[in-house]
Amino acid sequence: MRKRPLGKTTLQVSELALGTWGLSGDGYGPVSELEVDRVIDRALAVGIDLFDTADVYGRGEMERRLGKRLKGAGATFVVTKIGTDLEGLPPTKRFDPAYLRTAFERSQERLARDVVDVVLLHNPTVAAMQAKEPLAYLKELKQAGKIRAFGVSAGSADVARSALRDEVDVIELAYNAFLPGDLHEVAGDVSESGAGVLARSVLAHGLLAGQWSADREFFPDDHRMHRWTRDELRTRLGQLDALRPFVSGAVVSLRSVALRFVLANRLISSAVLGPRSVAQLDQLVREAGMPPYLRDTALAELAGRLNQVGIEG
Ligand SMILES: NC(=O)c1ccc[n+]([C@@H]2O[C@H](COP(=O)([O-])OP(=O)(O)OC[C@H]3O[C@@H](n4cnc5c(N)ncnc54)[C@H](OP(=O)(O)O)[C@@H]3O)[C@@H](O)[C@H]2O)c1
Incomplete structure (x- = not known):
């Protein structure tokens, strides 16, 4: 497994990371504890x-x-995210330092780590980013040696x-062949700041694996059920034609094109994979x-x- 620097931090991390949203049962439906x-x-x-x-x-x-x-597994690094209060109904986004403190302490305890490697604010809005206290609080944690980045x-x-x-x-954001624009828009800021970039959703939630038919059904608790209308899904599947010419030689599948697209970008520190089984993980690592x-x-x-198929970089 090759390593890359996590931006300006001193950490060297594997260029493939394991994401755990898909394993959690939230978002894509259940996975057995044994398989997790x-x-x-x-x-x-x-x-x-x-x-x-x-934390959610x-x-x-x-x-x-x-x-x-x-x-006891040797040197490993964990990135966690805080800022969603699940105790309210409905759950709310909260980035005030008092809430973040409680959330961080709970995460630290669950992760059983004295020092948590990376803590991120979880999906703040632009308006929430205007308050400077949340990041100032995370900076304090870093200065106190409780987190590394x-x-x-x-x-x-x-x-x-x-x-x-x-x-x-560090920033984490969606980056894939069908959604290259966000990273490309901030590429100059990334280079200038030296921040590490974690790319998530590298398969566009599975779409880029190219294994779905236009009538693919999703279970009701699968977030993809509400992500695309039937027509949008058909259009998205048609756009995969743009990737097909690159399946050749060592690039054995559309999945491989999608993964390589992300890893070829030198701004990326690590591609956060979302396998829901050992078989999927093995395919991803191999391809x-x-x-x-x-x-x-x-x-x-x-x-x-x-x-040409309407996806702008
Ligand atoms: N806001 C955030 O911070 C945020 C948001 C989203 C994700 N993330 C992180 O990023 C990770 C990955 O995100 P994502 O779920 O959007 O990733 P993704 O890689 O785009 O999609 C994951 C889905 O792709 C399918 N898949 C996985 N491996 C496959 C394989 N080998 N062959 C075919 N299909 C495969 C699986 O769905 P099926 O097999 O069911 O089709 C899986 O649920 C998450 O686990 C989480 O850690 C963070």
Whole structure:
């Protein structure tokens, strides 16, 4: 497993990370506890040392499981996210330092770590980013040696830009062949600030694996049920044609094109994978391949083809 620097932090992390949202049962439907543990163990066995989670995933259960499985597993790094209060009805976003303090202490306990490697604000709005106290609080945690790095998991380029200008160590954002624009918009700010970038949703929630038919059904508690109308899904599946010419030689599948697209970007510190089984994890690790992931000429051609099907970089 190759490593990359996590931006300006001193951490060197595996360029593939294990994300735990899909394992939590939130978002994509249930996964057995046994399989969750098997996926974490398998990730360790293939050399993944970076684990992405959040306090809300499984209402803390994913942090708890990582705390247990990673104990004694050697040097590993955990990224967690805070800022969603599940105790209110409906759950609310809260980034005031008093709430963040409680949330952090709970995460730290579940993760069973004296020092948590990376803590991110979980999907703040642009308006929430205007208050300077939340990031100031995370900075305090870093100065006190309770965390190694801090930042923001951003749902848009505007939030990412605001975070980068506030000199965060790390940002996490969606980056994939169908959604290249947010990162490209803030690429200059990333380079200037030296922040590490964690790319999530590298398969566009599974779409880029190219295995779905237009009548694919999702279970009611699967977030994808509400993500695309039937027509939008048909359009999205048609856009996969832009990726097909790159399946050749070592690039054995659309999944491989999608993973290589992300890993070929030198701004990315780690691609956060979302497997829901050991079999999926093994496929992802195998098909990510090795450098050069996609040559510059292929990337330029891919950008052109994506543009032709309406995806702007
Ligand atoms: N705001 C945030 O901070 C935020 C938001 C989203 C995600 N994340 C993090 O990023 C991680 C990944 O995000 P994501 O779930 O959006 O990732 P993704 O990789 O785009 O999609 C994951 C989905 O792809 C499918 N998949 C996974 N491996 C596959 C394989 N080998 N072959 C075919 N399909 C495969 C699975 O769905 P099916 O097999 O059911 O089709 C899986 O649920 C999360 O676990 C979480 O840690 C963070």
